[in-house]
Amino acid sequence: MLLGFKTELKLNNSERTGLAKHAGVARHAWNWGLNLTKQILDHNRDNPEDKIKFPTAIDLHKWLVTMVKPECPWYYEVSKCAPQYALRQLSDAWKQAFKKVRKPPRFKKKGRADSFTVDGSLSVDHFRVKVPVIGWLKTFERLPTGYQPKSFTISRKADRWFISWKIEVEPTNEPKTHAVVGVDLGVKALATLSTGEGFEGAKSYRQYEKKLSRLQWLNRHKEYGSANWKKAQIKIARLHRKIANIRKDTLHKLTTYLAKNHSRIGIEDLNVSGMLANHKLAKAIADMGFYEFRRQLEYKCQLYGATLIVVDRWTPSTKTCSRCHAKKDSMPLSERVFRCENCGLEIERDFNASINLEIAAS
Structure with missing residues (x-):
């Protein structure tokens, strides 16, 4: 390939x-x-x-x-x-x-x-x-x-x-430690696996947002095209490059780990452009890099001999109980714990969704 x-x-x-x-x-x-x-x-x-x-x-x-x-x-x-x-x-x-x-x-x-x-x-x-x-x-x-x-x-x-x-590059088919895994992407944690593992996002933009804002504020009155303006533009571009590199490095490490150690990987077909329309969460979603995560995972699954299963975006993985499969009518983002009224299961919402994605990918 x-x-x-x-x-x-x-x-x-x-x-x-x-x-x-x-x-x-x-x-x-x-x-x-x-x-x-x-x-x-x-x-x-x-x-x-x-x-x-x-x-x-x-x-x-x-x-x-x-x-x-x-x-x-x-x-x-x-x-x-x-x-x-x-x-x-x-x-x-x-x-x-x-x-x-x-x-x-x-x-x-x-x-x-x-x-x-x-x-x-x-x-x-x-x-x-x-x-x-x-x-x-x-x-x-x-x-x-x-x-x-x-x-x-x-x-x-x-x-x-x-x-x-x-x-x-010749694809490799290395032995895997896990047969199937479900991966739920989120804003609080970048990825929650059905094996119980959690991966925090880099959140590089949030980390350097104040510094970036400061550089842009200092540049506001410089004469366009002057030597000082060019120096300031290079500083701003360097910081943007650093933010992007930190995000990419985190995603590369996560996707490589998933593709090398799991035979089948289940993820949700997220409507990223639609999610970015929510002005309250757009900055946090863009800082995680959901689209880049899927792009990297697709070619790395081919490279390391894994199978990527993309679950339909309308599958209610968050609102469905992973034990008895009872479905809730609604599950707002403020509810971080999934409580099933049918079987009494209490589980972290992202972990519950990742288990449902694993079931769908099996």
Whole structure:
């Protein structure tokens, strides 16, 4: 199976400038293509009798070469792959928007999620990678070798640059210590297992919320684009990166433990976007990372030979007694203990839900 591999680059100032140029060209091509496609859509909406065919990625690239490159000679300072992949990704984004899978693409802003993709003459050595135009770039860690990657994606987070590509990994089928487990996700505790184990969430945003607020407050009156403003922006971006990394680290440890030690894992099909609509709990839910938990668990179950069972979201796992299966009419969040009126069972609500998920996954 294919897995993404990502590592940080060890760069000098010249290499940072080269990567920034590539990201800038990719961003310019994306914004130019997005502006053009929006004009075509507006024209087709206002003139239904004289519609223009919506361009493909190949059409956009041909127009870019004819219309943009002669006026923007700095396009020739970077690899031709950067604008090509940007237009290809724009075309894919519009396809998803037309299918109602995602919202329409938006314009990109400098310094926010800068990235680009290249292919061609790529190489991977023990502590370095070869990128077109720029050449060899050092890394901080030893890289997996023995294969030829098809493309590199280079991105910037705060003041650091990262490179990623896909590698072929053979799935393993290790012996498991537990046959079936139910996992109930929550806000108070990240995960409660039917085995009785509980895992606390990192709650990294809550931990650094005051510090983040302080940095943003100090930055409020700095002149936009000044040196002090740029320094403050980097500090804020570094803190955001730290918050995200702490959350991801907690989720990686939990999902790896579940996939390595359990044959069948039962989780609930949570409507995360609907849960985030609750303004009272949205911050706490986003801080836990429910969507990222499921994404990681799905591919790690394939990697370690486990089976993931996703229980229907309408299954009343919280309101059902795990002993006699009697169902309650309501179970508000303030009730932390499940008390069954039928058999008299008293049990912690998340633990009760995890047992019901284990039964559903059996």
